[in-house]
Amino acid sequence: MPEYQTRDELTTEIECGLAQVHAVVLAGLSGNGKTQIAADYAMRTQRHRHVWWLRGTTLETLDADTSALGRGLGVDRWPDEDPIRYAGRILSALASSEAGLLVIDDLADEVLPLLQYVTSSLDLIITSKSQSWPGYPVVRIPIVDAQVGRGIFRSITGRVVDSEIEDAILDLCAGSPLAIAQSASYLDETGMDAGRFLGLFAASRARLLDRGKLSGHGGLAASVRLSREALDGTTRSVLDLLAVLGPGPFPIVAMPELQTLLPALGDDLALEDHLASLRKFSLIERGPKGVALHELVRDIAREVQGANERRSAVVLAAAALHVLVPEDPSRDADLVEFDSVAGHVDAVLGELRGEAAIAPPFTGWLANKFGLYLQARGQDRRAETVFRSAIEVVERGRDEDRYGLGSLYHNLGTILQDDDNLDGAEDAFKHALDLKQREDADSLPAAITLSSLAMVQWKRGNYAEARQLLERALLVYEREGDVPRAADALQDLAGIIKTADPAAALRQLRESVTLARTAAVAWPEVCIGLGRIAEVHEDDGDFDAALGCLDEAVEISRANLANHRLASVLAQRSHLRAVRGELPEAIADGEEALSVMVMVEPAGGLGSGRRRGDLGIVHFQAGNLDRAVDLVVESYTEISRLVRRGHHSEVIAFGILCRALDFCAGRPDLLARLVGLLEAVGEQEAHD
Secondary structure (H helix, E strand, O other): OOOOOOHHHHHHHHHHHHHOEEEEEOOOOOOOOOHHHHHHHHOOOOOHHHHHHHOOOHHHHHHHHHHHHHHHOOOOOOOOOHHHHHHHHHHHOOOOOOEEEEEEEEEOHHHHHHHOOOOOOOEEEEEOOOOOOOOOOEEOOOOOHHHHHEEEEEEEEHOOOOOHHHHHHHHHHOOOOOHHHHHHHHHHHOOOHHHHHHHHHHHHHHHHHHOOOEEOOOOOOHHHHHHHHHOOOOHHHHEEEEEEEOOEEHHHHOOOHHHOOOOHHHHHHHHHHHHHHHHHHHOOEEOOEEEOOOHHHHHHHHHHHHHHHHHHEEEEEEEHHHHHHOOOHEEEEEEEEOOOHHHHHHHHHHHHOOOOOOOHHHHHHHHHHHHHHHOOOOOOHHHHHHHHHHHHHHHHOOOOOHHHHHHHHHHHHHHHHHHOOOHHHHHHHHHHHHHHHHHOOOHHHHHHHHHHHHHHHHOOOHHHHHHHHHHHHHHHHHHOOHHHHHHHHHHHHHHHHHHOHHHHHHHHHHHHHHHOOOOOHHHHHHHHHHHHHHHHHHHHHHHHHHHHHHHHHHHHHHOOHHHHHHHEEEEHHHHHHHOOOOOHHHHHHHHHHHHHHHHHHHOOOHHHHHEEEEEHHHHHHHOHHHHHHHHHHHHHHHHHHHOOOOOOOOHHHHHHHHHHHHOOOHHHHHHHHHHHHHHHHHHHHHHO
């Protein structure tokens, strides 16, 4: 075994446990160093004159150790005496010794009855994978930090390894002392170049953890396999489900869908029993946000899954995640609750790509919801990747899921349209429409795509065609009683006629808002309609009427906790107030719009970039030049990042920049600062 790396904080916890009840349990994942920590304490303790060590892995190992100890103590075995009873008599003999410490290493269930013979005259240390020990202080043995990990690694390799390669190997070992020791041992055994080993380890972590041999330990992969084999079939299914997910916690206990798809799980209490079994072997870590596997356990569990087990786990995970993804993320103020789960969806979609027999339908409905969530979080490029990848998978299904495929093309078209990639958007919408109309030419899904295709034609200036498409869609919405979409179509029709006949457009917008007010679920269309009415009033110079519409839209958005909509309306009201010369009020609205948008797009996006640029211009108008320059540069930086990722937002970025340059024209010092900051952005872009 490697040279032990002292972990003094754990020694202190052991001392406290022994002082309280004369017993302590060292619990944790196999390979985290429980046995070595116990051995280190036993060798260094000064309060114990005698130390005895028993292996509790099986009855056979216990019997072998107690028999040897019995011969030394002169305690003979009775005829037909079972191992537990004999070991109990040995412990009674040990109890007469002064200041004795007994260590039972790797205590298994079949050896548990031995504890009834342990009295307080002996101090007791137990090592176990199980984290549940009522009545005993439990010291949970965590993974090691980088410093301790390097010490373990270097004590075995006996050679100098490039520091970057060494750190990368330690990262792959994920803080497991045993994995670190096995990696170093394999390097030592083979004499392999460390860089080559790193490449192999990154590609086949679980398999390599089967190879590094250590005296007295079967290895981490073997230990996890044995633990998995000890589970009943249903509990193993839960482990397999967690193994196909990404890293981090998963709210498995909140998923009634699991019991529906896997009836053997039983009710909620039975599910808790399965989780308890997994904790017993330290295969899961449980926290307030759910349960998680250590990443090495996940790799090893995936490696030993059979094809059918993997397929069942992927189906179960896809169904569970589908329930978790927000139904309508563009209007959901609680998107942050799903953020921690998003990585799991990526992992499962990746698994589905390799499962041709089951992939198309599961990929279609999971990717559609997930992509919409990503768009709502401002991650358009990631959403586009999800949609394109899912389209490739679902198209292999040979028309098995036309509706799902049609929805994927539609959602892809929406992203391309937002990017002003009208050719790409039109092509995607036409694919979507063709697929949906094969099922039902006058269906609601087909009408939704007709509306989107109309907007592309509108942007192209094909107003007559756009109007015809919208009117076809409106007939379906009215027939289906879909108030929100009917109101939205009326507003888009008003937009088409706005330039030629503003009065008629205003009447139609008011009609759409009146219609939307009849359905509680159509409050977003009320807000959008009020915003469009405000634009008409602003064009007519009726600022009071415009402001009244926006005030109402703000209140509706606040009442519905709709952050996207609130940010948009606040930005529109900020612009209107700036036009009116109400700069302090305009800045207040702009700052709030930005703060709300940052919550919606924590990783940045086009929305938050626009909000920064708009607010920067208002600060320029108010004479707050330092804040203005900072905001404009932040806006340019954020939107330029999207441009580098393929986002068609150059016009927005440079439009904001040109407006800022106009304000700086008479201030050489300010212009120099702005240019300097932009040059720094350009240098970073070149570096990236």
